[in-house]
Amino acid sequence: MHPQPPRRSTHTAGGPRNLLVYDRWGRFGRPVLLLHGLLFDRTMWWPVAAELATAATCTVLAPDLPGHGDTPPRAGHDPATLAGDLAGLVHRLDLHRAPVVVGHAESAGLAAAFADRFATHEVLTTDDLSPAGPADIPAHYRPYARRRHDPELLATYGNWRPAARTGTFPHLADPAAFAAGLRARLA
Numbered sequence: 717m718h719p720q721p722p723r724r725s726t727h728t729a730g731g732p733r734n735l736l737v738y739d740r741w742g743r744f745g746r747p748v749l750l751l752h753g754l755l756f757d758r759t760m761w762w763p764v765a766a767e768l769a770t771a772a773t774c775t776v777l778a779p780d781l782p783g784h785g786d787t788p789p790r791a792g793h794d795p796a797t798l799a800g801d802l803a804g805l806v807h808r809l810d811l812h813r814a815p816v817v818v819g820h821a822e823s824a825g826l827a828a829a830f831a832d833r834f835a836t837h838e839v840l841t842t843d844d845l846s847p848a849g850p851a852d853i854p855a856h857y858r859p860y861a862r863r864r865h866d867p868e869l870l871a872t873y874g875n876w877r878p879a880a881r882t883g884t885f886p887h888l889a890d891p892a893a894f895a896a897g898l899r900a901r902l903a
Contacts, residue, residue, distance in 0.1 A: 741769030753821030755787030767895035
């Protein structure tokens with residue numbers, strides 16, 4: 717009999733002005749913070765997180781950025797402030813290890829802002845773990861790669877640097893291989 721893989725659970729962190737909704741897999745090990753790109757939400761990470769969490773060496777966290785998914789919008793979206801809120805989330809979980817922070821598309825800048833202010837084990841973008849070029853996403857993962865159309869939300873994030881390659885999803889082309897590459901960096 718094999719043990720069941722860690723299950724995803726959904727939580728909230730912060731207060732009324734800095735609320736974050738996030739999913740968590742696992743309870744121990746190095747935190748891995750997965751940040752979605754603009755106009756996506758935390759669900760884009762579900763295939764990778766499920767693969768990554770099968771090894772008991774990490775706790776996977778996938779938050780919704782403000783105005784995305786289940787996290788309510790905010791007045792401002794300064795990367796430094798948001799990085800502080802994410803650091804508070806990681807600290808609150810008492811995992812006692814510096815996280816690996818992975819940013820997709822525009823969230824690469826948020827990952828860098830996190831690393832500028834807080835201890836990290838490593839900061840990566842999705843392209844750091846997979847070869848360059850457009851990803852061939854299997855049909856059953858395509859719903860995770862759908863960017864919603866919300867010009868107003870995009871305008872509120874106007875100070876974020878646009879991603880050079882927003883159309884690539886190497887983590888969805890092969891979630892198991894992406895997770896294996898990430899897992900190798902957890903030591």
